Amino acid sequence: MPSHKVSTLARLLSVSTDTVRRWIDDGHIELDPTVPGPQHVDGASVVRFLTERPELHAGSLGRQSHSMRNHMPGLVIDIVSDTVMSQVVLQCGPFRIVSLVSTEAVTELGLSVGSVAIAQVKATNVSLAVSPSRA
Incomplete structure (x- = not known):
């Protein structure tokens, strides 16, 4: 299963790195212990977290302040x-x-x-x- 740096996950979900770290600390998502170096989050745990919280799919994760240019x-x-x-x-x-x-x-x-x-x-x-x- 893929894993991602905390900063990458924060960017993908339009939240702060502090929010991702709180999710880790609260046990909502898990770190990937197999990746050395900077903390990496287990992709499957993120999917479970998002799937269990449909409100996160409804646009409450944050707002974009720039054009995505498709x-x-x-x-x-x-x-x-x-x-x-x-x-x-x-x-x-x-x-x-x-x-x-x-x-x-x-x-x-x-x-x-x-x-x-x-x-x-x-x-x-x-x-x-x-x-x-x-x-």
């Missing part, structure tokens, strides 16, 4: 594959991105739950909506 780094939190296609779910800061790609691509990229990937979005049609209170 490249959003994130943590792979789920992969569902059949022989031809795979559904890959990324947690990109406060956003949950779902991508449908070939299973061959998932294999070639070496993706697994807990991996870091970058969602690259090319949208030819973007819909906008306003909240009911502003309509």
